[in-house]
Amino acid sequence: MKIKDIFAEKKVVFSLEIFPPKYDMHIETIYKVLDKFKKIEPDYMSVTYGAGGGVNNNKTCEISSLLKEKYGVEPLAHLTCINSTQENIDDILERLKANKIENILALRGDKPLDGSQTGNYNYAYQLIDYIKKKGDFGVAAASYPEGHLETENLAEDIEYLKHKVDYGVDYLITQMFFDNQIFYNFISQIRKKGIDIPIEAGIMPVINKKQVGRIIELSDAYFPEKFKKILVKYQDNPEALRDAGIAYAVEQIVDLISSDVDGIHLYTMNNPFVARKIKEAIESLLKHINHKKVG
Secondary structure, eight states, X not given: OOHHHHHHHOSSEEEEEEOOOOTTXXXXXXXXXXXXXXXXXXXXXXXXXXXXXXXXXXXXXXXXXXXXXXXXXXXXEEEEOTTOOHHHHHHHHHHHHHTXXXXXXXXXXXXXXXXXXXXXXXXXXXXXHHHHHHSOOEEEEEEOTTOOTTSSSHHXXXXXXXXXXXTTOOEEEEOOOSOHHHHHHHHHHHHHTTOOSOEEEEEOOOOSHHHHHHHHHHHOOOOOHHHHHHHHHHTTOHHHHXXXXXXXXXXXXXXXXXXXXXXXXXXXXXXXXXHHHHHHHHHHHHHHHHHHHHO
């Protein structure tokens, strides 16, 4: 099933992101986690992909296949192109086809620390264009409500986004954000540029101090004052910080759903407990909104 058809059927889509086991861990280690995520009943699940190729990226296809065949959950396989050759990409696309994986999140990926780029693809739009020519895949792409770190400003980033979308993207997933007003401003600007495909809001529950530094390193996301107060207030109490982080994410999601967001994409960090708590808190909202669309 193409995920774009899920967006057509539902007013608000709810999805989860997971990542494969580490290089030195066997694939079976994720089975119990998948069992728990399945019970949350997401509309689909995305499976991340390591930058630069390697054996761990085979697990993306393997887990995606497990989701589809064993768990009955539609998978979205991440695929990065930085430093990949056309042969690499062809091999991955053939494996995805063989495993009946129909949906791909096409990403450039992080540049190597030394700045080298040796593959055939330097930008996500090149990968999107190639995927669309090679097979009947549904294609999603990333978007950045606060602008990509490598662009001068949001306006420039939106120009790049429009270029990417024009190559055949079905829907977008945003990077995490912690101030909904930033998301609403982003939506307003991209709609003015003629980007009218569904946009799923990426939400990451912050449940420990370690996450904060990692988020700043990867995205330089803006933290509102009320979010900073949570971090300061509960930084020495892991359980309280976890619960406060879940509550903050739920508050964000309730506001987004009430404001007619197309979907919620939850960055789970492979934590089914947190994902379940959030889904339970918004279950009645999703049922109400989606029942209205079906009706």
